Amino acid sequence: MTITSNKIAMSTEQFTTLSKIIYDRSGIHFPESKQYILESRLSHRLRELEMDDFDQYLAYLTMGPYQMDEFQEMFNRITINETSFFRNDAQLSVFEHQILPELLESRSSNKRLRIWSAACSTGEEPFTLAMLIDRTLGVRQNDWHIEILGTDISEKALKVAQSGVYNNYAVRSTPSLIKDRYFTVEGRDYRLNDNIRQMVNFERHNLKDRMAAKRHGTWDVIFCRNVLIYFDDDMKKNVISMFANQLAKDGTLFIGHSERIKDLTTDFVQLPIPQGFCYQRPQYLEMKA
Ligand SMILES: C[S@@+](CC[C@H](N)C(=O)[O-])C[C@H]1O[C@@H](n2cnc3c(N)ncnc32)[C@H](O)[C@@H]1O
Numbered sequence: 527m528t529i530t531s532n533k534i535a536m537s538t539e540q541f542t543t544l545s546k547i548i549y550d551r552s553g554i555h556f557p558e559s560k561q562y563i564l565e566s567r568l569s570h571r572l573r574e575l576e577m578d579d580f581d582q583y584l585a586y587l588t589m590g591p592y593q594m595d596e597f598q599e600m601f602n603r604i605t606i607n608e609t610s611f612f613r614n615d616a617q618l619s620v621f622e623h624q625i626l627p628e629l630l631e632s633r634s635s636n637k638r639l640r641i642w643s644a645a646c647s648t649g650e651e652p653f654t655l656a657m658l659i660d661r662t663l664g665v666r667q668n669d670w671h672i673e674i675l676g677t678d679i680s681e682k683a684l685k686v687a688q689s690g691v692y693n694n695y696a697v698r699s700t701p702s703l704i705k706d707r708y709f710t711v712e713g714r715d716y717r718l719n720d721n722i723r724q725m726v727n728f729e730r731h732n733l734k735d736r737m738a739a740k741r742h743g744t745w746d747v748i749f750c751r752n753v754l755i756y757f758d759d760d761m762k763k764n765v766i767s768m769f770a771n772q773l774a775k776d777g778t779l780f781i782g783h784s785e786r787i788k789d790l791t792t793d794f795v796q797l798p799i800p801q802g803f804c805y806q807r808p809q810y811l812e813m814k815a
Pocket of ligand 1: 552553554605606607608609610613644645646647648651677678679680683731732733734750751752753756782
């Protein structure tokens with residue numbers, strides 16, 4: 527067994543094999559400079575499995591009866607789940623004050639609104655959107671059918687989302703008025719009130735899975751923030767074209783503030799709204815002009 531500072535050492539060949547498996551399954555690209563992340567995050571898993579070499583782990587992951595479960599277990603450990611309520615307030619304000627009012631107007635006849643928070647981690651993003659919709663619509667919400675879906679590849683993250691209970695760190699950017707209105711303090715935790723919890727459904731979804739995305743039908747708004755940075759250009763292109771298939775003709779796509787898709791797609795054009803980081807179809811923008 528080769529152990530360095532509590533870690534089980536991963537050879538370059540083992541890293542190459544593992545990073546290819548991860549990429550093929552999820553699109554997550556681990557460059558060589560990130561080998562230490564896989565090594566440190568998975569060493570603990572190897573010890574739990576009483577394995578002392580990454581070759582054994584690779585065999586376990588790719589052969590035998592536990593492959594699917596182990597993939598899930600591995601994604602639970604290697605994904606970066608950093609998020610918070612009201613993350614990037616300026617962008618959310620664009621959603622609340624520009625995109626949402628336009629949508630409420632254009633959907634006023636059937637009163638249906640569908641929002642997908644893709645790669646939502648522990649749920650803070652879709653719950654934030656639920657709060658913004660709740661405070662915009664107030665009692666008028668009873669007349670509307672609002673569907674918000676939060677999806678992620680990590681089941682562990684989704685379990686937190688489904689519990690609706692968060693620590694102080696998760697609400698670090700949440701205005702106090704919102705905390706008072708939508709949470710109940712329980713000891714050191716914040717429990718989301720039922721009316722907001724009930725507005726959001728969660729489901730495991732891998733952004734590689736176009737068929738599963740198709741089954742969910744068409745969305746009016748898609749939020750996909752701070753995950754494209756983990757993908758290479760091919761995966762980014764695939765994900766953006768999948769969103770183009772699943773977004774309504776007048777729908778809006780929001781991405782993370784450090785993410786760029788301009789050179790990867792002709793399906794979307796960025797709206798000239800500072801801090802918006804949001805995109806619509808060129809045909810729709812031409813029609814509006
Ligand atoms: C940094 S978090 C972003 C959370 C939230 N969207 C935000 O901006 O605060 C990235 C999330 O992407 C998820 N993820 C990574 N690869 C994925 C894939 N192929 N399909 C779905 N989710 C993925 C991770 O599990 C993680 O929860």
